[in-house]
Every structure is written in C-alpha cells, then in structure tokens.
Amino acid sequence: MNLRRVTLIALPYLWLLGFFLVPFLIVLKIALSDTAVAIPPYTPTLDLSGGWAAIRDFFGQLDFENFTWLTEDELYWKSYLSSVRIAAISTFITLLVGYPIAYAMAQSPDEWRPTLMMLVILPFWTSFLIRVYAWIGILSNEGFLNQFLLWTGLIDTPLTIMNTTTAVYVGIVYTYLPFMILPIYAALEKLDGSLIEAAEDLGCSRLSAFWLVTLPLSRPGVIAGCFLVFIPALGEFVIPSLLGGSQTLMIGKVLWEEFFSNRDWPVASAVAVVLLLLLIIPIVLFQKNQQRQQEAEQ
Amino acid sequence: MNRRLTWFNATSLTLGFAFLYLPMLILIIFSFNESKLVTVWAGFSPKWYGELLRNEQxxxxxxxxxxxxxxxxxxxxxxxxxxxxxxxxxxxxxxxxxxxxxxxxxxxxxxxxxxxxxxxxxxxxxxxxxxxxxxxxxxxxxxxxxxxxxxxxxxxxxxxxxxxxxxxxxxxxxxxxxxxxxxxxxxxxxxxxxxxxxxxxxxxxxxxxxxxxxxxxxxxxxxxxxxxVSPEINALSTIMIGIVAVGVITASLVSKRAIQRQRREEVEGVRA
Known part of the structure; x- marks a missing residue:
C-alpha cells in the first residue's frame, strides 16, 4: 500500500465517517437519553475525564424510555401510520398518472423523444420548494382551480382543498411524477414491438395485448418507479407543512416540530430512529429488485 | 415498439405535460401582475421585480x-x-x-x-x-x-x-x-x-x-x-425557473455535441 492510495481512500472515507456515520450514532445515543432542562437539553453527556467508571455510568443511564413513550402517545404511531398511508396512496396515484405518459412517450416518433425526455427532467432541476409553492395559489379557496370550477358552473361554493390531505396527494404526485415516468419509460422503450404484433396476430385485442404482454414486461420499471416515489414521500416535510395544514399528520413534520417547537431532542431523535427502521424494509426490497434487474440483463 | 400516435397517446402526453407545466406557467404569468392580489389579474407590470431587487434580505x-x-x-x-x-x-x-x-x-x-x-x-x-x-x-x-x-x-x-x-x-x-x-x-x-x-x-x-x-x-x-402567496415570491420563482431552464437546455445541447464528437472520433479511430 503506497501513501497515495491510502490518502485517496482515507479522505472520502473519513469525511463520510465524520459527517454521516458519527452524527447518526449521536442521534442514536440521544434517543436513548433523557430530556433535561439544560444546554444541551439531554442527559447524560459523556465525560471521558471521569475514566472507566464514568463510561460505565454513562451506558448505565441509557434506556429505551423515549421509545416506550412513542408507543404510548397516540400522536406518534398515528402519524407513522398516516405517513405510510399517504405515501402509499400517492405512489398509487402517481403510477396511474405516470404510466400513460411513459407509455405515450415510448410510442412517440423517435425524433420527439429527446425533447420529451428533457421536458420530463426539467422540472426535476427546478426548485422543489417553488414547485410546491405554485400549488398554493391553485388550490386555495379563492385560487385558480376554484375560480375555474365556479366559472364553468360545476360547483356553486368553493371547494376546500388547501390544508387537507388531498392537497398533500396533489403535491406529492406533482413533484415526484418524473421519478415514476423515467423508469417506466426506460422499461417500455426496450420492449420489442414484434411481441405485441405477435399477440395481435394470434388474436389478442389491443387491450388484451397490452394487459398480457406490455404490462408484465414493464413491471420492473413500475416497481422501481413506485419505490422511488414511496421512499422519499414517507419522510416528506415540505409538502405536508406547506399544503397539508395542521390536520395532516406526517412523521417528517412531527420530527421537525418536536425539535424546533418543543425542543425535545431525545424524542425527536427517537422519532428519527423509528422512521429509519420503517424505511429499511422498502429500501432493502428496492435494492433486491435492482440487483435482480441487473442480473437479468447480464 | 410500433410507433403510432393514437388519440389516447396524444391525450395523455398533452394532459401530462399540461399538469407538469401549467402550475409553473401560472406562477410566471402572475409574477407580472400589477395587483398585490395574486389570483386576480389587474394588468401587466414588472414592478415586483423592482421590489425584489430593493429587498435587502x-x-x-x-x-x-x-x-x-x-x-x-x-x-x-x-x-x-x-x-x-x-x-x-x-x-x-x-x-x-x-x-x-x-x-x-x-x-x-x-x-x-x-x-x-x-x-x-x-x-x-x-x-x-x-x-x-x-x-x-x-x-x-x-x-x-x-x-x-x-x-x-x-x-x-x-x-x-x-x-x-x-x-x-x-x-x-x-x-x-x-x-x-x-x-x-x-x-x-x-x-x-x-x-x-x-x-x-x-x-x-x-x-x-x-x-x-x-x-x-x-x-x-x-x-x-x-x-x-406573494407576488414578490412569484417574481423570485420566475427568475429561478428561468435560470434553471436556460442552464439545463444549454447543458443538454453541449453534452449532445460532445457525445456526437466522441462518436465521430471513435469511428475515425476504428478506421485508422
């Protein structure tokens, strides 16, 4: 091992250890600590000058009290459940909206495709915050949607959409739509057109050819897209806090408020640990799916 | 895949891209609104951009x-x-x-x-x-x-x-x-x-x-x-959307040219 190789490995390694792993261990530690009226507002703090006895004492004081608290207070498990539900429902809606777009893109003339791709990617580069903000003016009581619906005469009184879960669904579908479209498009683009022709020659109607051939072959793209929407939606903060109002419970928002408003660091840390445990299942499933894909391609 | 732009595909492309771009378009249009009321059009005015430039914060x-x-x-x-x-x-x-x-x-x-x-x-x-x-x-x-x-x-x-x-x-x-x-x-x-x-x-x-x-x-x-919602934020958003759009489009044109050049060089390399 020469010095250059060691530096090359050590620099990014130490950076990630210091700014990713260690901070996470601190979260874990504070989640096991008790709240205190002090600076910093938790106890115990590790004091290495006390020697071995102090270290043993430090570990003795850690407990799972905050986690017990999370199971006892309704707010927390309600917001975990509600996050899972909101993320799942909006993933499903995103799939329903995104699939036809990806399908139409894959069937469009060759020379259109780079432009269509760019049009899907462009919003992804635009500020997330601004894209969510744009919907406030549309969904509010005197917003554009209500103005339009009142003008067409479909409704007599404005609909209340802003500050409801519906607004959160709209926000998630809108901001994460490119993540759904791109993997489905990638799967559909590779599809061999002669398979569908064969199905139609053999007597399938166009609809049943889609159902029996296209849809099953695009499944990897659909699965990847669903994970790419579901995983970030689960811990979402900006969308529920701007569009969801006070009645929408999502765990990212609860963590934020626990930390910034209640200044309860140990509980905020415990919420973070549980959120991460919740995310591990879909992440592992996603990894497995991607690996299978790669193996299938090789 | 057989390429046919059926009415179904045309509709889903139109609706899909309308959904993706209409909210941002409304934002951009209303950043030029004269009125402080963000949902009522009261004539064209670039005044919110001026306000924005005077806003130290x-x-x-x-x-x-x-x-x-x-x-x-x-x-x-x-x-x-x-x-x-x-x-x-x-x-x-x-x-x-x-x-x-x-x-x-x-x-x-x-x-x-x-x-x-x-x-x-x-x-x-x-x-x-x-x-x-x-x-x-x-x-x-x-x-x-x-x-x-x-x-x-x-x-x-x-x-x-x-x-x-x-x-x-x-x-x-x-x-x-x-x-x-x-x-x-x-x-x-x-x-x-x-x-x-x-x-x-x-x-x-x-x-x-x-x-x-x-x-x-x-x-x-x-x-x-x-x-x-405030018209100043609309103006700010418009500037940011504009910068990103110009940046992404330029970048994709440049990378397209780079890829073409690389391909050409590879082809020439094979011939030589």
Whole structure:
C-alpha cells in the first residue's frame, strides 16, 4: 500500500465517517437519553475525564424510555401510520398518472423523444420548494382551480382543498411524477414491438395485448418507479407543512416540530430512529429488485 | 415498439405535460401582475421585480446561497470523484462494504434525519453554526450524488486505455490525469451541476445546519410562503425557473455535441 492510495481512500472515507456515520450514532445515543432542562437539553453527556467508571455510568443511564413513550402517545404511531398511508396512496396515484405518459412517450416518433425526455427532467432541476409553492395559489379557496370550477358552473361554493390531505396527494404526485415516468419509460422503450404484433396476430385485442404482454414486461420499471416515489414521500416535510395544514399528520413534520417547537431532542431523535427502521424494509426490497434487474440483463 | 400516435397517446402526453407545466406557467404569468392580489389579474407590470431587487434580505440570502452552493458543490465534486474512483478502481480494502454503504445511504435518507443528525454533531463538537456548517452539510450529501454519477461513467469505460498508459511508462497519477480524467470530465461536470442545484434547492438540511446569522434563500422563501402567496415570491420563482431552464437546455445541447464528437472520433479511430 503506497501513501497515495491510502490518502485517496482515507479522505472520502473519513469525511463520510465524520459527517454521516458519527452524527447518526449521536442521534442514536440521544434517543436513548433523557430530556433535561439544560444546554444541551439531554442527559447524560459523556465525560471521558471521569475514566472507566464514568463510561460505565454513562451506558448505565441509557434506556429505551423515549421509545416506550412513542408507543404510548397516540400522536406518534398515528402519524407513522398516516405517513405510510399517504405515501402509499400517492405512489398509487402517481403510477396511474405516470404510466400513460411513459407509455405515450415510448410510442412517440423517435425524433420527439429527446425533447420529451428533457421536458420530463426539467422540472426535476427546478426548485422543489417553488414547485410546491405554485400549488398554493391553485388550490386555495379563492385560487385558480376554484375560480375555474365556479366559472364553468360545476360547483356553486368553493371547494376546500388547501390544508387537507388531498392537497398533500396533489403535491406529492406533482413533484415526484418524473421519478415514476423515467423508469417506466426506460422499461417500455426496450420492449420489442414484434411481441405485441405477435399477440395481435394470434388474436389478442389491443387491450388484451397490452394487459398480457406490455404490462408484465414493464413491471420492473413500475416497481422501481413506485419505490422511488414511496421512499422519499414517507419522510416528506415540505409538502405536508406547506399544503397539508395542521390536520395532516406526517412523521417528517412531527420530527421537525418536536425539535424546533418543543425542543425535545431525545424524542425527536427517537422519532428519527423509528422512521429509519420503517424505511429499511422498502429500501432493502428496492435494492433486491435492482440487483435482480441487473442480473437479468447480464 | 410500433410507433403510432393514437388519440389516447396524444391525450395523455398533452394532459401530462399540461399538469407538469401549467402550475409553473401560472406562477410566471402572475409574477407580472400589477395587483398585490395574486389570483386576480389587474394588468401587466414588472414592478415586483423592482421590489425584489430593493429587498435587502432576499439579496443577502441569495448571496449566501450562491456562496454555499459554489463552495459545497466544488468540494463535493472533488470528494465524490475520489469516492467513485475508490469504489470502482481501488479493489479490495478493509471496510469497503461500509464505505459503499455510506455512499448510498444518504441518497435514501430522509432530509429531516440527515439535518437533525448533523445539527446534533455540530453542537456536540461545539461548532458555531453558520455558512461553514451549511457547506459541510451540503458537501456531505452532495458528494454521494456526485460519486454515483461519476462511478457509473467509470464502470462503462474501457479500462485497457488506462493500462496502456501505465505500460507506456505513466505513473498511476499521470494515467489518471492524462487518460481517465478527460474521459470522465462530462460526468464530473454533470455531478458538479447536480451538487450545485441540490445545494441551491435545499431547505430542510440548511434549516438544521444554519445559525441565526446565516439564512439561505430557500429558508427565506419558506418562511415567506408560510404566510401565503406573494407576488414578490412569484417574481423570485420566475427568475429561478428561468435560470434553471436556460442552464439545463444549454447543458443538454453541449453534452449532445460532445457525445456526437466522441462518436465521430471513435469511428475515425476504428478506421485508422
């Protein structure tokens, strides 16, 4: 091992250890600590000058009290459940909206495709915050949607959409739509057109050819897209806090408020640990799916 | 696939792109609205852009944001490229699994957790929060994105080119500088751009990592937006959307030309 190789490995390694792993261990530690009226507002703090006895004492004081608290207070498990539900429902809606777009893109003339791709990617580069903000003016009581619906005469009184879960669904579908479209498009683009022709020659109607051939072959793209929407939606903060109002419970928002408003660091840390445990299942499933894909391609 | 633009496909493309672009279009149109009322059109006026330029707070925040983005994206590009090189080329070394885990984990980690954990670290080591801590935070998550972009390029290119350079007497560093780097440069640039926009755009992590003296533009926008829609924010959004649109379109044209040139060179190389 020469010095250059060691530096090359050590620099990014130490950076990630210091700014990713260690901070996470601190979260874990504070989640096991008790709240205190002090600076910093938790106890115990590790004091290495006390020697071995102090270290043993430090570990003795850690407990799972905050986690017990999370199971006892309704707010927390309600917001975990509600996050899972909101993320799942909006993933499903995103799939329903995104699939036809990806399908139409894959069937469009060759020379259109780079432009269509760019049009899907462009919003992804635009500020997330601004894209969510744009919907406030549309969904509010005197917003554009209500103005339009009142003008067409479909409704007599404005609909209340802003500050409801519906607004959160709209926000998630809108901001994460490119993540759904791109993997489905990638799967559909590779599809061999002669398979569908064969199905139609053999007597399938166009609809049943889609159902029996296209849809099953695009499944990897659909699965990847669903994970790419579901995983970030689960811990979402900006969308529920701007569009969801006070009645929408999502765990990212609860963590934020626990930390910034209640200044309860140990509980905020415990919420973070549980959120991460919740995310591990879909992440592992996603990894497995991607690996299978790669193996299938090789 | 058989290419036919049926009415069904045409409808879903039209509706889909209308859904993606109409909200932003409305925002842009109403940034030129005379009235303070954001949902009632009262004539064309660029006055909110003037207001914006006189708003010291927004200008300060914009300056902080640009500084943070420039610093953190550059640092992230250096570290991320190193990390990608280590992942793809360094072979086995102790702790490799942990290393690749730490590269991929931040990509799926909810921002609230990343932000919280970094804030707790800064407090634990007694670091005053400000521009510096935001740069550290952004560098950490952006370097992972950079390394994913760069490593996918490193994986696909022909390794025998590097080996040839080594055989012809290059030191490993020279081989990297003269052969590897020019080939991966487009990926490094797009990694830098990605890191830059991620930093410009980030609200959650910056909120945790910033101190009272350092406010970035997204933090400013977020606190203004909580009070409702304002024409000034519309004007600001329009400027940001404009910059991104111009940037992305230019970048894609440039990279398209670069790819075409590379292909041509490869073809000529084969002939020669």
């Amino acid at each position: 927004f200008l300060d925040a914009a300056w902080v944001t640009l500084k943070v983005a420039a610093l953190s994206s550059t640092l992230a590009t250096v570290l991320g490229t190193m990390a990608a090189y280590v992942l793809v080329r360094a072979g086995r070394f102790p702790g490799r699994t942990l290393f690749s885990g730490m590269i991929y984990a931040p990509l799926v980690m909810p921002e609230v957790i990343t932000g919280l954990s970094l804030l707790l670290l800064f407090i634990a080591i007694g670091l005053d929060r400000g521009v510096f801590t935001i740069v550290l935070a952004h560098t950490t998550f952006a370097m992972c994105y950079v390394s994913v972009v760069v490593s996918s390029r490193l994986m696909t290119f022909d390794r025998s080119l590097e080996e040839a350079a080594l055989d012809l007497g290059c030191t490993p560093f020279e081989a990297f500088r003269l052969v590897t780097l020019p080939i991966i440069t487009p990926a490094v640039i797009s990694g830098w751009l990605l890191a830059f926009t991620l930093s410009l755009d980030d609200l959650v992590i910056a909120s945790f990592a910033s101190g009272p003296s350092s406010t970035t533009l997204p933090i400013k926008i977020f606190s203004a937006v909580r009070l409702g």
